[in-house]
Amino acid sequence: MAQLNINGRTHNVEVEPDTPLLWAIREQVGLTGTKYGCGVAQCGACSVHLNGEVVRSCSIPVSSIKAGDRITTIEGLSRDSSHPVQKAWAAIDVPQCGYCQSGQIMAAAALLAKKPKPTDKDIDEAMTNICRCGTYHRIRAAVHMAAGNTKVGSADAAATDNTTV
Amino acid sequence: MKTTISSELPKISRRKFLVSTAAAGGGLALGFSLPFGIGDAAAQSVAAASEINIWVVVQPDETCVIRIARAEMGQGTLTGLAQLVAEELECDWKKVKTEQITAGQNLARKRAWGDMSTSGSRGIRQSHDYVRRGGAAARMMLVQAAASEWNVPVGDLQVANGVITHAGSGRSTTYGKVANAAAKLTPPDLKSIKLKETKNWKIAGKPLRRLDTIDKLNGQKIYAIDLKMPGMLHATVKDCPVFGGKLASFDDSKVKGMAGVKSVMKVNDTTVAVVADTWWRAKKAMDALPIVWDEGPNAKVNSASIAEHLKSGLTGSDAFAQIDTGDAPKAIAAAAKKIEAVYSVPFTSHTPMEPMNCTVKLSPDKAEIWIPTQSLEASLAALSSASGQPLDKCEAYVMDLGGGFGRRIGNQDVVRQGVAIAKAFPGTPVKMVWTREEDQAHDFYRPIAQCRLFAGVDEKGNLAGLHLRVSGQSINAFANPAAIKDGKDIRQLQGLWPTLEGDAQIGYTHANLRTEYAMRNTHLPVGPWRGVNTNQNGIFMECFMDEVAKLANRDPLEFRRSLMSERPKHLGVLNAAAEKAGWGKPLPKGVYRGIAQFMGYGSYSAAVAEVSVSPKGEVKVHRCVFALDCGNVVNPDQTAAQIEGSVAYGMTTLHSEISVEKGRVVETNFDNFRVMKIAEMPKVEVVLPLTHDFWGGVGEPTICVVVPAILNAIHAATGKPVRSLPLSKQGLTLV
Ligand code: FES
Numbered sequence: 001m002a003q004l005n006i007n008g009r010t011h012n013v014e015v016e017p018d019t020p021l022l023w024a025i026r027e028q029v030g031l032t033g034t035k036y037g038c039g040v041a042q043c044g045a046c047s048v049h050l051n052g053e054v055v056r057s058c059s060i061p062v063s064s065i066k067a068g069d070r071i072t073t074i075e076g077l078s079r080d081s082s083h084p085v086q087k088a089w090a091a092i093d094v095p096q097c098g099y100c101q102s103g104q105i106m107a108a109a110a111l112l113a114k115k116p117k118p119t120d121k122d123i124d125e126a127m128t129n130i131c132r133c134g135t136y137h138r139i140r141a142a143v144h145m146a147a148g149n150t151k152v153g154s155a156d157a158a159a160t161d162n163t164t165v
Numbered sequence: 166m167k168t169t170i171s172s173e174l175p176k177i178s179r180r181k182f183l184v185s186t187a188a189a190g191g192g193l194a195l196g197f198s199l200p201f202g203i204g205d206a207a208a209q210s211v212a213a214a215s216e217i218n219i220w221v222v223v224q225p226d227e228t229c230v231i232r233i234a235r236a237e238m239g240q241g242t243l244t245g246l247a248q249l250v251a252e253e254l255e256c257d258w259k260k261v262k263t264e265q266i267t268a269g270q271n272l273a274r275k276r277a278w279g280d281m282s283t284s285g286s287r288g289i290r291q292s293h294d295y296v297r298r299g300g301a302a303a304r305m306m307l308v309q310a311a312a313s314e315w316n317v318p319v320g321d322l323q324v325a326n327g328v329i330t331h332a333g334s335g336r337s338t339t340y341g342k343v344a345n346a347a348a349k350l351t352p353p354d355l356k357s358i359k360l361k362e363t364k365n366w367k368i369a370g371k372p373l374r375r376l377d378t379i380d381k382l383n384g385q386k387i388y389a390i391d392l393k394m395p396g397m398l399h400a401t402v403k404d405c406p407v408f409g410g411k412l413a414s415f416d417d418s419k420v421k422g423m424a425g426v427k428s429v430m431k432v433n434d435t436t437v438a439v440v441a442d443t444w445w446r447a448k449k450a451m452d453a454l455p456i457v458w459d460e461g462p463n464a465k466v467n468s469a470s471i472a473e474h475l476k477s478g479l480t481g482s483d484a485f486a487q488i489d490t491g492d493a494p495k496a497i498a499a500a501a502k503k504i505e506a507v508y509s510v511p512f513t514s515h516t517p518m519e520p521m522n523c524t525v526k527l528s529p530d531k532a533e534i535w536i537p538t539q540s541l542e543a544s545l546a547a548l549s550s551a552s553g554q555p556l557d558k559c560e561a562y563v564m565d566l567g568g569g570f571g572r573r574i575g576n577q578d579v580v581r582q583g584v585a586i587a588k589a590f591p592g593t594p595v596k597m598v599w600t601r602e603e604d605q606a607h608d609f610y611r612p613i614a615q616c617r618l619f620a621g622v623d624e625k626g627n628l629a630g631l632h633l634r635v636s637g638q639s640i641n642a643f644a645n646p647a648a649i650k651d652g653k654d655i656r657q658l659q660g661l662w663p664t665l666e667g668d669a670q671i672g673y674t675h676a677n678l679r680t681e682y683a684m685r686n687t688h689l690p691v692g693p694w695r696g697v698n699t700n701q702n703g704i705f706m707e708c709f710m711d712e713v714a715k716l717a718n719r720d721p722l723e724f725r726r727s728l729m730s731e732r733p734k735h736l737g738v739l740n741a742a743a744e745k746a747g748w749g750k751p752l753p754k755g756v757y758r759g760i761a762q763f764m765g766y767g768s769y770s771a772a773v774a775e776v777s778v779s780p781k782g783e784v785k786v787h788r789c790v791f792a793l794d795c796g797n798v799v800n801p802d803q804t805a806a807q808i809e810g811s812v813a814y815g816m817t818t819l820h821s822e823i824s825v826e827k828g829r830v831v832e833t834n835f836d837n838f839r840v841m842k843i844a845e846m847p848k849v850e851v852v853l854p855l856t857h858d859f860w861g862g863v864g865e866p867t868i869c870v871v872v873p874a875i876l877n878a879i880h881a882a883t884g885k886p887v888r889s890l891p892l893s894k895q896g897l898t899l900v
């Protein structure tokens with residue numbers, strides 16, 4: 001049994017202590033936006049924020065989560081997909097299959113929280129998540145856009161309508 | 166207190182799911198069954214929708230639901246197909262929603278939606294005509310309904326954005342209002358419909374935003390791996406790591422008592438499964454399960470023995486020639502200067518980010534599967550044969566794929582496993598999910614190949630003759646032996662074919678040209694991998710072309726041009742890429758260019774790469790410029806996205822290979838199968854020199870020029886050709 005504070009709500013989950021946080025989130029709490037990609041901290045599909053830091057939840061046992069730890073998943077990043085990263089992602093249609101994108105977005109949000117104006121090098125170092133569809137080109141552009149390094153344009157509109165470029 | 170799963174069911178909203186994917190009106194009439202067991206009450210709100218024809222359903226609130234029969238795996242087909250229908254439908258693009266049809270519906274309506282398989286970059290190029298006709302027919306019926314209501318000639322009406330107007334009387338109405346009447350009309354003859362000329366397009370051909378992005382940004386998109394159903398059980402499998410080996414025994418006493426474990430079972434001769442109340446518990450028990458494999462004779466095979474086997478094909482007498490113009494060997498022997506080279510390209514894996522999975526529910530009178538598949542009808546057929554239920558008692562629902570790349574087409578291995586497991590739990594949905602390790606170890610790999618090439622040039626630096634022989638594994642021999650005619654598997658020479666038939670024609674002609682293939686199969690299963698054999702053949706031909714140009718003391722671009730006068734479309738993209746990249750113009754110190762062209766999937770591709778190589782052998786790809794002529798383009802922004810994606814997918818093969826030790830795959834997760842990341846991603850620029858007189862593919866064509874353009878730039882930088890991959894074999898690393 002573990003107590004997890006996820007997206008501002010407390011969940012008591014009945015799992016073995018060695019259960020990875022990823023599987024507690026997906027199978028006990030039922031939030032499936034956080035993905036399984038490798039299980040060995042290599043791909044970042046399972047990225048969540050733990051007290052504001054991006055972590056790979058597949059490799060963190062629930063037993064290591066302390067009372068008072070705050071976990072944020074993609075579902076809790078914003079109420080209405082309005083986080084600047086989500087808006088930038090929408091404005092330039094970053095996702096292809098989308099499977100890696102929860103993790104990419106959580107990594108980007110954590111990067112921007114630390115470094116509001118990241119350089120390309122900062123992005124290279126912080127964004128080590130794997131995308132097999134190869135959306136890297138747009139991820140870089142979207143991180144810069146979310147940082148305000150480039151114009152966001154009609155991201156709001158793009159987020160809700162079938163808006164043209 | 167234990168949080169129940171159902172209480173957390175996506176805020177997404179049952180309604181949204183309902184409206185956007187499953188039951189948007191027409192679906193109800195067709196008997197959709199919904200993954201979340203959504204009750205009828207929720208469905209009532211959309212029940213008044215009218216199915217105008219198989220492609221278009223109009224709801225009273227003006228929503229136009231466009232039906233999609235191809236799989237969406239990130240390539241943007243869903244949005245592109247909707248654009249084509251909407252263009253002819255003249256509806257309001259902001260009111261467009263899509264719904265995926267099921268295999269059972271297609272079957273029940275005599276395959277009215279046509280081929281549902283999504284491979285070979287065919288999603289749009291092979292259905293653009295009939296989906297546009299579907300959109301046009303629906304428009305004609307909607308307008309006719311208004312004309313009948315007003316009792317005016319249909320020719321007097323105008324339509325735009327789903328609003329029908331009669332200028333004479335100033336009346337207007339909307340699609341939502343006339344849909345009911347329109348649905349009752351006799352459809353027009355589809356063949357006689359005149360489609361719009363592409364130059365008049367307003368929705369198609371435009372870089373519209375994708376329709377399916379938002380749910381991918383907030384965790385609300387439900388992939389097959391995310392499905393939850395009441396009472397669902399979870400399974401994972403382990404297949405004999407040595408292909409061709411068998412399951413000898415397993416000791417379930419060690420794991421049966423572990424938390425949540427429901428069953429440890431033999432799935433088939435080679436596979437064992439653990440079923441539990443959660444997937445994590447199933448996986449943990451699997452890791453703890455003692456299994457004995459009967460590995461069989463293949464356990465002696467390794468990469469070195471496979472390489473020797475392929476090498477024998479480079480000289481063996483069993484090859485056949487496909488192109489045999491003039492006498493290439495003789496012309497080369499008599500040439501002033503000669504060159505010979507042997508290239509080799511290893512196996513590689515698909516590795517889609519969503520691991521292989523499916524959910525199967527077997528009831529006494531119905532078999533159902535939810536699966537990320539590129540071939541829903543093949544999944545339905547496999548479900549039927551594995552479950553024993555006749556086809557009309559089976560249903561297959563496609564869930565948008567977390568990547569496909571060719572892995573999820575013909576091989577319905579996952580369906581057979583999923584059904585075998587679910588048989589032990591009648592009436593209970595069982596979700597089977599592979600580990601990443603299982604996915605890497607049991608792929609249908611891109612075939613391994615070697616190639617020996619010879620060429621000669623005369624005193625003037627002109628090509629005297631070119632002769633290439635590919636030796637490697639055949640996909641057809643593994644997956645479709647009937648496709649091999651007279652023992653000659655020309656599929657392995659894809660991209661080098663003499664004619665346009667097959668959509669992958671060689672870009673060069675010459676008086677003395679010979680292309681050959683010698684089949685050398687291995688015990689690894691092989692299959693189509695994004696771009697299939699154009700990948701290996703593109704490297705062989707295009708990298709060797711640079712070697713020959715160098716021998717002839719000629720510029721690689723100009724040398725290629727001299728062989729392409731009979732191939733105007735190949736030449737067109739080559740010139741366009743060279744021009745956009747500024748070929749011949751000065752570059753920053755230490756940066757070198759490489760160029761390549763090739764054809765696949767009905768489209769013509771060329772690339773120029775800019776690369777630098779440090780003294781330590783660190784390869785940095787700075788910029789890649791592409792030209793693609795796919796004839797017509799439905800969404801230029803998504804076309805660019807596919808090209809960008811092909812760069813990353815192709816460049817991973819510079820890093821990584823699938824190698825074999827003791828008969829099994831060595832690279833079983835991302836720690837030893839190194840996948841390209843953002844730091845290595847170059848700038849990508851795209852130019853689309855479209856010729857508008859054909860429809861070519863988009864998802865696959867450009868990948869075959871990514872690697873050769875980069876390798877040619879490395880050659881230019883170091884003076885040494887790169888003849889085998891991954892780069893680590895040459896002491897090089899991608900940074
Ligand atoms: S699933 Fe956690 S890093 Fe890949």
Ligand code: FES
Pocket residue numbers: 095096097098099100101130131132133134135239518567568
């Ligand atoms: S968008 Fe498909 S894996 Fe990243």
